[in-house]
Amino acid sequence: MSAGHHQLYRAGDTPVHRLPPQCKLAAVAVFALVVVATPREWFAAFGAYALLLAGVAVTARVPAGSVLRRMVIEIPFVLFALAIPFIGTGERVQVAGLSLSLPGLWAAWNILAKATLGVVASILLAATTEPRMLLLGARRLRLPPMLVQIAMFMLRYMDVILEEMRRMRVARESRGFTARDARHIPVVARSAGALFIRSYERGERVHLAMLSRGYTGSMPVIQDLTPSAGQWLLAGTLPGAALALLLGTWGLRAMWGMS
């Protein structure tokens, strides 16, 4: 049995790990909003945001290498961003013999800087919060309970269903079948259908088991996660500092008459 999809979490006992999940979720969401609201020309502000995140990573003892490895998820966005200066229109500039669009360069920088900060913040959240705690936090933040329950069951049954899938593959291969080209798609598709039916039936049995233990449509509160004011304050450090930076920069620029 694998635990492959839980790899984002790094167990630890730091102040960041100990914060209730809903505080961390809210902090990351507000931080992302502040980052997105920052005008793209304010390079120093983005640098300061990055330093704030580095501070969180150090406090949470999440090594830079592990953050970098997980950032591969951003690659599709990076590729998209890199393409914009080439396909963009408007004023052109010459960089190392290439003709690039100036608005395109700005757009690429905007996407890269903001996406990277958002991704790093999410990676730190996932590295310091168990998946199930994230879901408890989401529930406490009043996300739609049905969605949270679905995500919870996905987390629990992922391994069970993958194992079932593996057994079906072994059964196919034991009878001399290996999927090699497009002609084999119907066979694999039928297996997928069978897997769906099996999972659906398991869902029904799980529902019976839940009813048998008094389920009435909503998950009972098992762990009380009410955060203290201090914990909210601590979690607020990151978005609070970012917001102060944003407003401060804005104020200074207004004073000096810059746009």
Added chain:
Amino acid sequence: MTASLEVDRLAYAYPDGTQALFGVDLRIERGERVALLGPNGAGKTTLVMHLNGILTAGHGTVTVAGLPVSKDSLKEIRRRVGLVFQDPDDQLFMPTVRDDVAFGPANLGLRGEELQQRVKDALTRVGMLEAIDRPPHHLSFGQRRRVAVATVLAMEPEILVLDEPSSNLDPASRRELAEILRSLDVTVLMVTHDLPYALELCERSLILSGGVIAADGPTRTILSDAALLAGHRLELPYGFTVP
């Protein structure tokens, strides 16, 4: 004294018209351990589903410690009847063992320290306390079945109903589960076709066959009656004789 479980002329037909139960009568006293034996398709699972009101009787009644199963009594009935399903992966649906064992009592309204204590007690009774913070899918099959028993023990049931408790267990897990079940001070109805397991754990056995109770008596007597067993598609394993 009120019986733990009383089933009176229970009949049931599935919505498609298939009649599964044709008038089942049985009575289990408090503290008894009873085996419900029967071949596949005898209606065992259908009967079990009636005991906590998942299916509602077409005719007849089910009474648990004096309380009849009805729409209004479902919540209390489901506390009183602890159903342990055959596949522990169906029963253990929460992310950790702790959350899973807490699910039932939390639905009953327990919170905080009282709830945590209930969880620890139930896990201690099945010898699984050290697994409290592990995810169920990291446990062995035998351990998962023991946790499944704990999930219903945490609701302090009047009667524990186990569906094929020995299925898929290796010999050591099978014996460990038997020791745990013997140590519990609770009424047990065990649905099985593992006849030696019934003999080991239950003084009394019922045979459900063709939707009615075909035999009711001491397990030893029933298992010694080769003709009776053969008449209901039940057989002792090769080389096994009732000692």
